[in-house]
Amino acid sequence: MLKIENLHASIEEKEILKGLNIEVKPGEVHAIMGPNGAGKSTLSSVIAGREEYEVTEGSIEFNGEEIGEMEADERAHKGIFMSFQYPVEIPGISVTNFIKTAINETRKAQGLEDMPASDMLKKIKEKAELLEIDRKFLSRSLNEGFSGGEKKRNEIFQMAMLEPKLAILDETDSGLDIDALKIVANGVNKLKSKDNAVIVITHYQRLLDYIVPDFVHVLYDGKIVKSGTKELALELEAKGYDWIKQEVTA
Amino acid sequence: MDLKDKLVSSFATLQEQNDAAHQIRQEAFEQFETLGFPTKKLEAWKYTSLNSVLKTDFNLFPTSATTLSFEDVKPYFVHEIDAYKVVFVDGVFNAELSNIDTEGFEVTLMSKALNDAEHKAVIEKYFNSIAKKDESLTSLNTAFTKEGTFIHIPKSKVADKPIQLLHFATGTENALFLQPRNLVVVEENAQVQIIERHQSLTDNATLTNAVTEMFVAKHANLDYYKIQNDKLTASLIDNTYISQEGQSNASVHTFSFGGKITRNNLNYYQKGEYIDSTLKGITILEGKQHVDHYTLVDHVEPNCESHQNYKGIFAEKSTGVFNGKIYVDKIAQKTNAFQQNNNILLDDTATINTKPQLEIFADDVKCSHGCTIGQLDAEAMFYLKTRGIPEKEAKGLLTYAFANNVLESVRIPELQARVNKLIAEKLGVNLGFDQ
Numbered sequence: 001m002l003k004i005e006n007l008h009a010s011i012e013e014k015e016i017l018k019g020l021n022i023e024v025k026p027g028e029v030h031a032i033m034g035p036n037g038a039g040k041s042t043l044s045s046v047i048a049g050r051e052e053y054e055v056t057e058g059s060i061e062f063n064g065e066e067i068g069e070m071e072a073d074e075r076a077h078k079g080i081f082m083s084f085q086y087p088v089e090i091p092g093i094s095v096t097n098f099i100k101t102a103i104n105e106t107r108k109a110q111g112l113e114d115m116p117a118s119d120m121l122k123k124i125k126e127k128a129e130l131l132e133i134d135r136k137f138l139s140r141s142l143n144e145g146f147s148g149g150e151k152k153r154n155e156i157f158q159m160a161m162l163e164p165k166l167a168i169l170d171e172t173d174s175g176l177d178i179d180a181l182k183i184v185a186n187g188v189n190k191l192k193s194k195d196n197a198v199i200v201i202t203h204y205q206r207l208l209d210y211i212v213p214d215f216v217h218v219l220y221d222g223k224i225v226k227s228g229t230k231e232l233a234l235e236l237e238a239k240g241y242d243w244i245k246q247e248v249t250a
Numbered sequence: 251m252d253l254k255d256k257l258v259s260s261f262a263t264l265q266e267q268n269d270a271a272h273q274i275r276q277e278a279f280e281q282f283e284t285l286g287f288p289t290k291k292l293e294a295w296k297y298t299s300l301n302s303v304l305k306t307d308f309n310l311f312p313t314s315a316t317t318l319s320f321e322d323v324k325p326y327f328v329h330e331i332d333a334y335k336v337v338f339v340d341g342v343f344n345a346e347l348s349n350i351d352t353e354g355f356e357v358t359l360m361s362k363a364l365n366d367a368e369h370k371a372v373i374e375k376y377f378n379s380i381a382k383k384d385e386s387l388t389s390l391n392t393a394f395t396k397e398g399t400f401i402h403i404p405k406s407k408v409a410d411k412p413i414q415l416l417h418f419a420t421g422t423e424n425a426l427f428l429q430p431r432n433l434v435v436v437e438e439n440a441q442v443q444i445i446e447r448h449q450s451l452t453d454n455a456t457l458t459n460a461v462t463e464m465f466v467a468k469h470a471n472l473d474y475y476k477i478q479n480d481k482l483t484a485s486l487i488d489n490t491y492i493s494q495e496g497q498s499n500a501s502v503h504t505f506s507f508g509g510k511i512t513r514n515n516l517n518y519y520q521k522g523e524y525i526d527s528t529l530k531g532i533t534i535l536e537g538k539q540h541v542d543h544y545t546l547v548d549h550v551e552p553n554c555e556s557h558q559n560y561k562g563i564f565a566e567k568s569t570g571v572f573n574g575k576i577y578v579d580k581i582a583q584k585t586n587a588f589q590q591n592n593n594i595l596l597d598d599t600a601t602i603n604t605k606p607q608l609e610i611f612a613d614d615v616k617c618s619h620g621c622t623i624g625q626l627d628a629e630a631m632f633y634l635k636t637r638g639i640p641e642k643e644a645k646g647l648l649t650y651a652f653a654n655n656v657l658e659s660v661r662i663p664e665l666q667a668r669v670n671k672l673i674a675e676k677l678g679v680n681l682g683f684d685q
Contacts, residue, residue: 048636072635073644081636088633092651098637101647106638158637
């Protein structure tokens with residue numbers, strides 16, 4: 001589904017990703033862990049299509065198609081979703097109206113008619129229940145004055161509504177208490193299927209107790225330096241990242 | 251003959267009517283004759299030139315009466331609501347399109363109020379009492395006072411429905427100069443909501459120089475909404491004066507989406523304590539449109555508030571001006587005065603001149619002002635795009651959201667929805683949802 005080869009990316013002439021490789025197949029959950037400044041958020045931004053980053057070398061293929069030059073919205077139309085570490089506050093537009101616009105713009109790009117209003121309402125109700133979101137919450141301005149936990153839950157709600165093929169969860173666990181973390185993880189797990197994939201980007205192992213990864217990768221200095229299964233995450237949690245750094249520099 | 255000469259020579263004809271405003275007209279006329287039309291040399295008109303409008307050969311009084319059917323003009327009403335309607339066609343009252351069949355309060359014509367014995371006391375007390383005497387365009391309107399709307403809400407009466415004031419220009423004349431004169435008196439503890447619109451129905455030139463005086467007594471409540479979405483050949487100079495007594499609320503929302511040159515002179519005079527004044531505006535312009543908001547809030551008593559929030563969105567070669575003056579007298583302690591003017595320029599060729607003017611002579615007050623001129627937030631754009639919303643739609647949606655929160659204080663839901671729709675239309679976005 002996603003195949004990244006020798007990816008080099010920089011921002012303002014500074015190289016952050018320095019030859020990164022990863023392959024994600026349908027039905028898989030990958031965790032990308034790593035110390036601060038390793039390039040985790042850069043990787044999610046580059047996959048999602050943030051313009052400030054320049055891909056200088058390598059390729060990003062999604063379902064066999066090179067997407068490195070595509071606009072962020074086109075990537076979204078192809079089925080890529082990113083849950084933001086810091087979702088943007090947009091006063092003046094409600095959560096409901098925002099998601100309706102997102103869905104119908106995506107459908108338009110796919111040559112489909114607008115979703116009938118009754119289907120939309122039904123879907124909103126169903127997904128809001130899944131994430132234990134109150135109806136009143138949906139009529140509030142997007143992310144405005146939301147707590148950290150509400151923002152993250154809202155991100156996963158949008159993911160549930162948009163039903164992406166690939167979801168990248170960028171530090172979704174940061175700022176979440178344990179109850180909110182469980183709700184978010186439960187939501188992600190319910191949305192998982194053999195046809196879609198999830199990349200969980202996180203500093204800590206905690207979230208991976210609830211969203212169990214098939215593969216764990218360690219990102220350090222712009223490259224994947226180690227890959228393994230979920231046991232690797234536990235090892236990182238116990239030992240920290242210093243031993244990885246030593247292994248790499250040795 | 252230029253417009254001023256034309257006005258001067260036709261004044262005598264008008265003065266043949268010997269009504270309650272006779273003497274006031276004479277004085278105002280002399281004032282206008284001395285001052286003439288404002289030019290850019292005046293500080294208050296630095297960014298707005300009337301030259302391109304004034305060279306038009308306007309007809310001052312329409313020569314033929316025009317009939318209109320409701321179906322022709324329906325879109326210009328907020329027809330979703332049950333409302334009283336006062337409709338003027340080329341400056342002449344149109345009874346067929348109007349509904350002023352009120353109970354317990356009065357909506358009538360200025361010409362009637364000025365000529366009736368029963369209105370004499372009210373006219374003497376209020377007419378031309380707060381309109382600026384040294385302002386040439388207000389003086390011009392006063393000198394030519396002939397027709398307009400007179401609204402009187404007696405003590406403790408709540409007007410049961412909003413009142414819509416519509417001024418249509420039919421284009422029967424090649425160019426028409428209109429000067430409606432309105433007087434609104436809201437007595438103690440009374441309430442009223444008013445929606446106003448000036449609309450040209452053809453591309454023939456129209457210039458409207460309107461004066462509205464409003465008096466809001468103790469504990470009374472006035473909400474005034476102006477929809478300005480006229481044709482590129484229509485210009486409007488709106489002079490609104492509001493006098494408020496203690497514990498009263500008055501709000502004016504101005505939605506400026508069209509017209510050639512629009513100048514809104516909005517003046518609030520607070521004459522009591524615990525008064526709340528609200529001034530809000532959304533301006534969305536394109537092409538060569540020009541809108542100038544010139545506001546004054548005069549805080550001269552303690553414990554009063556004013557809330558001012560104007561948003562502007564300017565595309566192409568449009569220009570905007572915001573000049574907001576807040577005066578706080580030395581006895582006006584505990585004043586809370588807020589002023590915000592935020593603007594987005596969608597193109598490099600658009601212009602906004604914004605100037606907050608605070609004159610504060612009291613020491614125990616809260617006054618804040620802020621003005622911003624910016625582009626859309628890049629992070630927000632990226633966020634929307636990652637949700638599948640393309641660049642153009644994302645821009646539209648963010649611009650819409652930027653303007654939209656001014657609507658929260660609109661107390662007529664159908665009007666709120668209508669303006670919302672107008673905003674979406676202006677920004678060329680299909681919102682994909684109903685408001």
